[in-house]
Amino acid sequence: MLTSVLDLIFPKVCYTCTSILNDNELHLCTKCRHQLPVTNFHKTNDPTVEKMFYGRVKVERATALLRFTKKGIVQKLLHQLKYKGQEDIGLFLGDWLGEELKSIEHYASVDLIIPVPLHNRKKRKRGYNQVERFGKHLALALNTTYCDDVLLKTTDTKSQVNKNRFARWNDKTELFTLHNTHKLNNKHILLIDDIITTGATLEACVIALNKATNVKVSIATMAIA
Known part of the structure; x- marks a missing residue:
């Protein structure tokens, strides 16, 4: 009542x-x-996301749940998640993608789910990492571990909107570092983010993760632009 x-x-x-x-x-x-x-993508083995990283970094498999277009429905959804505090959207998308990935052998073998980190200053300002609930619910579906204390962002950067691939990549070099590296050794990692555009941020994260011993990295995002 x-x-x-x-x-x-x-x-x-x-x-x-x-x-x-x-x-x-x-x-x-x-x-x-x-x-x-x-x-x-993950249902049809479509390599669209993986091709973004060819010649840049090695990615085992990669997928995105939704297609993002300017002023489209996915932009509205992610805006509510990222700037309006509607964290349940991440839960909703995590449950959805997790249900689809758990029946795919490659993703079922993931050992750790790691989010693209926010700088501490930005996280304090926003109050949360917009991919946290997404990642935690993916981890529940895949019966694996969500881990946000190994990949850290060391520099607070300005918005990447309207920057080209080179500018984004240049801004991201040496911005990510590893902590508790032993947790990554010999693991299959699923790196997650809200949206993939040029792939520069994810590329920089993969470079950092590869400093651990014998890691494999796959990628899953909520959307692709």
Whole structure:
């Protein structure tokens, strides 16, 4: 009864179109859920994401759940996650992708899930890392460990919006370092982030992770631009 009263006073709305959700809807209305542009990369063995890293760093496998377009539904969703404190979006996407990856042998062999880190200053300002719940729920689905204390960001950088690949890569060199490196040795790591654009940030993270002994790195993101 209390829940019903609270829903009446503070109705739950769709994160993208702001329409009031029905009792059987969670986070997104049915219409918006069906409009989400899924990639199915991991289902079809599509190498689109992996090709972004050819000749740059070795990536075992890579996927992204959704396609991102400017002013599109995925941009609205990630904006709510990243800037409006709607962390449940990460939970929702983590459960979704995790359910799909757990039946794929390659991803089922992951030992650790590691997020692209935020600098401590930015994390204090925002209050959270937007990929934390995404990663934790991926870890639950894959029956593995979420680990956010090994890959650290040492320099606070400005927004990467409107920068080309070289500018992004140049900004990322030597910005990531490892801590508790022993946790990584001989492990298959799934590196996660919210969105992949040029791949420069993920590339720099892979370079850092490869400083550990005998690691394999795969990648999974919420979206790809």
